[in-house]
Amino acid sequence: MSGKPLAGQRAVVTGASSGIGKAIALAFAEAGAAVVVNHHSDVAAGKAVTAEILEKEGRAVSVGGDVSKPRDVQRLFDAADSHFGGVDIVVANAGAQADAPLLEMSLEDWRKVIDLDLTGAFLCAQEGARRFLRQGLEPNRSKALGKVIFVSSVHQRIPWAGHVNYAAAKGGVRMLMETMAQELAGRAIRVNAIAPGAIKTPINTEAWATPAAARKLLKLIPYGRIGEVEDIAQSAVWLASDAADYVVGTTLFVDGGMSLYPAFRNGG
Ligand code: BGC
Numbered sequence: 001m002s003g004k005p006l007a008g009q010r011a012v013v014t015g016a017s018s019g020i021g022k023a024i025a026l027a028f029a030e031a032g033a034a035v036v037v038n039h040h041s042d043v044a045a046g047k048a049v050t051a052e053i054l055e056k057e058g059r060a061v062s063v064g065g066d067v068s069k070p071r072d073v074q075r076l077f078d079a080a081d082s083h084f085g086g087v088d089i090v091v092a093n094a095g096a097q098a099d100a101p102l103l104e105m106s107l108e109d110w111r112k113v114i115d116l117d118l119t120g121a122f123l124c125a126q127e128g129a130r131r132f133l134r135q136g137l138e139p140n141r142s143k144a145l146g147k148v149i150f151v152s153s154v155h156q157r158i159p160w161a162g163h164v165n166y167a168a169a170k171g172g173v174r175m176l177m178e179t180m181a182q183e184l185a186g187r188a189i190r191v192n193a194i195a196p197g198a199i200k201t202p203i204n205t206e207a208w209a210t211p212a213a214a215r216k217l218l219k220l221i222p223y224g225r226i227g228e229v230e231d232i233a234q235s236a237v238w239l240a241s242d243a244a245d246y247v248v249g250t251t252l253f254v255d256g257g258m259s260l261y262p263a264f265r266n267g268g
Pocket residue numbers: 097152153154155196197198199203204207
């Protein structure tokens with residue numbers, strides 16, 4: 001997209017110290033938004049993202065917090081208020097994997113991923129919506145009262161052996177998003193999701209970092225390349241902007257065709 005499609009808007013991006021969240025924070029700033037850059041354990045990485053935005057004359061602030069904790073979530077939005085005067089966009093991106101075959105998965109790993117990837121997304125989206133409603137509509141800023149974007153996964157649709165906690169969380173994010181969109185569309189809040197496929201990030205390094213792994217992965221991607229974080233970031237800018245004002249309750253699959261059952265390419 002050209003120009004500054006998010007000029008004057010304020011965004012909270014969770015899990016913005018690396019990977020897809022970082023790329024979204026940078027792209028939002030480039031598009032004119034002021035960004036609350038949330039990090040969890042890696043404080044230095046979060047601060048580096050903020051510094052990169054400030055160097056380019058953008059607006060950003062680093063805020064630590066675990067999105068599965070309501071008090072930490074409040075802190076993110078309080079920072080948006082005190083630094084930027086409010087919030088217009090929430091990107092619920094923070095997430096993690098803790099993989100194990102079903103028969104071996106510990107309750108701890110199950111809970112960890114559900115807490116962060118599903119409950120964390122719920123808490124951020126809920127608090128964002130509360131703040132949008134409190135602020136009221138500002139048509140000069142954006143046509144919608146506010147926008148929520150969940151960073152989901154192709155695994156909201158594709159079952160994934162060995163990752164049952166993650167697939168269950170992302171399946172939950174899908175219905176969280178659609179239900180929230182249905183409930184709040186009448187109040188001018190747009191809720192959508194992006195479902196990334198295999199994107200080169202720290203979460204899945206072992207799936208693409210060696211030539212043999214990349215070859216295996218590419219068999220699952222009809223478009224023939226592994227995704228880059230910018231592929232997701234550009235979609236998020238568009239989805240958050242007024243150009244997508246009539247997009248409500250949709251999951252945008254940005255996956256090079258991974259969700260097209262590529263195993264069937266050569267006949268069933
Ligand atoms: C996961 C990655 C995986 C991709 C495609 C993502 O949601 O986090 O680890 O490579 O889905 O399977």
